[in-house]
Amino acid sequence: MQTAWKRRQQQQPQLRQPFFRGDPEEGLYSWKQCGVVPFLGSFLTELFMLDTAMEEYLEGNEVNHRKKNKEYRVLTEILLLQVAADRYRIEPEQPFRAWFQSGTWLSEEESYTLSCQLEPRAGHQTGGAGCSHPQA
Numbered sequence: 001m002q003t004a005w006k007r008r009q010q011q012q013p014q015l016r017q018p019f020f021r022g023d024p025e026e027g028l029y030s031w032k033q034c035g036v037v038p039f040l041g042s043f044l045t046e047l048f049m050l051d052t053a054m055e056e057y058l059e060g061n062e063v064n065h066r067k068k069n070k071e072y073r074v075l076t077e078i079l080l081l082q083v084a085a086d087r088y089r090i091e092p093e094q095p096f097r098a099w100f101q102s103g104t105w106l107s108e109e110e111s112y113t114l115s116c117q118l119e120p121r122a123g124h125q126t127g128g129a130g131c132s133h134p135q136a
Contacts, residue, residue: 037081040078043074043077043078046074047071047074047075050067050070050071050074054066054067054070055067
């Protein structure tokens with residue numbers, strides 16, 4: 001997975017740029033420039049950053065309206081994306097459905113072993129000897 005993602009980033013360098021830039025004025029709104037929908041975790045990260053970086057109340061117990069407005073903008077973006085997603089009805093075409101259903105599925109143990117062969121854990125050699133199942 002890491003190898004495929006690195007190859008994808010080399011093909012499209014804009015994917016290397018994080019959606020959250022740490023600038024509270026900019027926030028997640030830079031994702032629109034890339035033409036992609038950010039991971040929900042990006043929105044949650046922004047909400048967490050706003051919560052930890054900005055005070056809830058200002059001097060004299062005045063509500064921090066700037067913080068509330070920023071939180072509102074993030075929650076509105078989530079809502080707008082949910083509404084837009086509700087308009088899509090994606091049904092797999094029959095050739096894909098037939099191919100997908102004809103697949104053979106690996107057991108969890110087979111999947112884990114193959115994963116260890118493709119991307120060995122740090123400090124282990126490629127092969128079955130250095131890769132033991134974590135539950136074993």
